[in-house]
Amino acid sequence: xxxxxxxxxxxxxxxxxxxxxxxxxxxxxxxxxxxxxxxxxxxxxxxxxxxxxxxxxxxxxxxxxxxxxxxxxxxxxxxxxxxxxxxxxxxxxxxxxxxxxxxxxxxxxxxxxxxxxxxxxxxxxxxxxxxxxxxxxxxxxxxxxxxxxxxxxxxxxxxxxxxxxxxxxxxxxxxxxxxxxxxxxxxxxxxxxxxxxxxxxxxxxxxxxxxxxxxxxxxxxxxxxxxxxx
Numbered sequence: 001x002x003x004x005x006x007x008x009x010x011x012x013x014x015x016x017x018x019x020x021x022x023x024x025x026x027x028x029x030x031x032x033x034x035x036x037x038x039x040x041x042x043x044x045x046x047x048x049x050x051x052x053x054x055x056x057x058x059x060x061x062x063x064x065x066x067x068x069x070x071x072x073x074x075x076x077x078x079x080x081x082x083x084x085x086x087x088x089x090x091x092x093x094x095x096x097x098x099x100x101x102x103x104x105x106x107x108x109x110x111x112x113x114x115x116x117x118x119x120x121x122x123x124x125x126x127x128x129x130x131x132x133x134x135x136x137x138x139x140x141x142x143x144x145x146x147x148x149x150x151x152x153x154x155x156x157x158x159x160x161x162x163x164x165x166x167x168x169x170x171x172x173x174x175x176x177x178x179x180x181x182x183x184x185x186x187x188x189x190x191x192x193x194x195x196x197x198x199x200x201x202x203x204x205x206x207x208x209x210x211x212x213x214x215x216x217x218x219x220x221x222x223x224x225x226x227x228x229x230x
Contacts, residue, residue, distance in 0.1 A: 003090060005227065017164050018202070022113065023039070024065070024068045024069075027064050027068055027112045027113060027115060027117060028061050028064050028065055028068075028112070030041055030117040031060035031061045031063070031064035031108060031109050031112040031120070032057065032060065032061050032066075032123065034060055034108040034112065034120055034121060034124045035056055035057040035058065035059065035060040035061065035105055035109075036057055037109065037124050037125070037128055037148075038056050038057075038060070038101055038105050038108065038128070039053050039054075039056040039057050039101075040073050040102050040128075040129050041104075041127075041128045041132070042056055042097065042098075042101040044135065045135055046097060052098070054099055056102070056105050058186065059102070059105040059106060059109060060105050060106070060108040060109035060112065060170065061109065062109065063105075063106055063108075063109025063110055063113060064108075064109040064110075064112040064113035065113065066113065067109065067110055067112075067113025067114060068113045068114075068115070072126050080227065091186070104124065107120075107123060107124075108120050108123070108124050111123065113184050144199060145172075145195050145196040145197075145198075146193070146194070146195050146196075146222070146223050147193075147194050147195075147196060147220050147221065147222065147223065148191070148192070148193060148194075148219075148220070148221055148222070148223050149174075149191075149192040149193075149194050149218075149219070150189060150190065150191055150192070150212060150217075150218065150219040150220075151163070151190045151192070151209060151213055151216075151218050152182075152187055152188070152189050152190075152216040152217040152218070153187065153188050153190065153213045153214075153216065154186065154187060154188075154213075154214055154216070155181075155185065155186050155188060156189065157212075157213065157214075159179075159188060159190055162207060162213075163212060163214055166205060166208045166209060166212070167194070169203040169205075169208075170194060170196060170197055170198075170201055170202075170204070170208075171194070171196060171197060171205075172195045172197045173195040174192050174193070174194040174195070175192065175193045175194075176190060176191070176192055177191045177192065177193055177217075178191045179191070185214070193223070202220060206218055206220060
């Protein structure tokens with residue numbers, strides 16, 4: 001436990017954690033401010049639920065209040081831990097960004113609840129700045145030339161090598177992910193994951209494919225990465 005230097009606990013007195021109403025209020029207030037910062041980072045360039053954003057603000061305050069009371073009391077800590085263990089969360093699995101935001105909020109509350117307000121502020125600000133920089137730099141962005149390509153062909157057409165010359169001309173990579181029969185087995189639907197050599201020539205490629213599949217349905221769109229789960 002840090003007891004000296006810059007990151008000194010506000011609740012520390014003579015080497016012991018002593019909860020005092022005034023100091024606990026300061027810790028909870030700091031947790032509220034840090035929760036706002038975390039919520040703002042989460043909402044930046046992200047579709048979000050209003051209730052979840054509010055929860056990110058309130059969560060650090062609740063955690064800070066609980067931790068400030070539990071500090072130094074082993075029995076109470078075990079009792080509270082057992083109580084929280086009874087809770088069953090039935091909500092759907094969140095995205096990676098949701099989970100990171102929740103963990104950062106909890107970390108801010110835990111550190112503030114122990115009295116290390118300055119340390120909590122440094123952690124939240126540092127993580128927020130790094131997060132903003134990564135988002136602004138487009139880190140982990142998808143390749144704009146990647147597509148999902150779905151081609152419908154008649155059952156009489158051998159699709160194995162029919163489109164190979166067209167693919168070699170316009171694609172740098174392709175993978176046949178699955179084949180599905182439809183319309184009582186009279187048609188096949190081919191599902192490809194492809195990478196275009198030149199995104200501007202997408203229409204030219206589709207026109208050439210239409211001449212091979214009898215002008216049946218062709219669908220070409222961006223790959224859906226909207227729900228990244230951790």
